[in-house]
Amino acid sequence: MPPGILRNSLSIGKVTLGFPARLLIRTKEGQRTVPSSKLDKGEPLTHTALHGCFGCGQHNRTGLRLRFYVDDTGQILSTVRLAGRFEGPPGHAHGGIVATLLDEAMSKTNRAQNIVAMTRHMEVDYLRPVPLRTTLQLTARHLSVEGRKHHCAAELRNAAGELLATGKALFIAIDPARFQASKPSMRAMKS
Numbered sequence: 001m002p003p004g005i006l007r008n009s010l011s012i013g014k015v016t017l018g019f020p021a022r023l024l025i026r027t028k029e030g031q032r033t034v035p036s037s038k039l040d041k042g043e044p045l046t047h048t049a050l051h052g053c054f055g056c057g058q059h060n061r062t063g064l065r066l067r068f069y070v071d072d073t074g075q076i077l078s079t080v081r082l083a084g085r086f087e088g089p090p091g092h093a094h095g096g097i098v099a100t101l102l103d104e105a106m107s108k109t110n111r112a113q114n115i116v117a118m119t120r121h122m123e124v125d126y127l128r129p130v131p132l133r134t135t136l137q138l139t140a141r142h143l144s145v146e147g148r149k150h151h152c153a154a155e156l157r158n159a160a161g162e163l164l165a166t167g168k169a170l171f172i173a174i175d176p177a178r179f180q181a182s183k184p185s186m187r188a189m190k191s
């Protein structure tokens with residue numbers, strides 16, 4: 001059973017099809033299950049610490065501020081309601097945002113196993129236009145691992161459960177300490 005995650009903030013709608021009745025989560029106090037219905041009540045969970053992340057960072061005011069959960073099969077779950085500023089085709093999400101949702105959910109399948117990994121390769125099938133301002137279901141699974149290579153898949157559905165987009169990706173596990181050490185300094189970023 002993988003260790004649970006996660007918390008971000010905002011954009012939580014109703015959980016509908018495809019979600020198990022109870023979700024496994026890990027808080028600072030330990031692991032427990034909660035009813036799926038808690039998803040739309042913003043159950044406070046342990047934060048993933050990437051506060052500035054466009055996908056899940058709760059301090060990133062212009063980002064998506066996704067909340068993620070993990071069930072007892074290791075599947076990552078989220079509900080999303082995209083604001084109008086993420087428009088591409090009229091009334092629908094920009095394809096880059098759809099890719100971001102899938103990428104972000106897949107990355108959490110690694111995080112749920114305490115693996116820090118970065119996206120190396122990703123492919124997206126855009127099956128249907130993704131509507132704005134409506135509840136969407138985002139799920140992801142870890143498929144396989146070979147050394148540092150982690151293969152993951154994700155799906156985005158509408159509230160009726162219709163498949164809108166799918167993604168597959170290769171993530172490469174990295175050493176977070178080395179990554180932090182290689183970050184550009186704030187002074188370098190301003191110049």
Ligand SMILES: CCCCCCCCCCCCCCCC(=O)SCCNC(=O)CCNC(=O)[C@H](O)C(C)(C)COP(=O)(O)OP(=O)(O)OC[C@H]1O[C@@H](n2cnc3c(N)ncnc32)[C@H](O)[C@@H]1OP(=O)(O)O
Nearest residue numbers: 049103104107116117118119120121147149172174176179
């Ligand atoms: C808690 C605090 C933490 C703080 C610290 C956090 C930092 C982590 C945050 C993550 C947050 C995620 C957020 C969402 C996901 C993003 O959005 S991540 C952002 C987008 N991604 C990037 O910017 C990644 C940019 N790329 C890179 O930095 C480097 O390419 C990588 C990914 C680190 C890998 O570099 P590398 O270590 O030199 O890997 P490399 O040896 O080239 O390849 C590794 C293996 O993969 C194989 N491979 C490479 N490409 C392919 C391919 N296309 N097909 C098949 N095999 C391939 C290679 O052949 C090799 O195989 P082996 O020889 O091991 O058998």
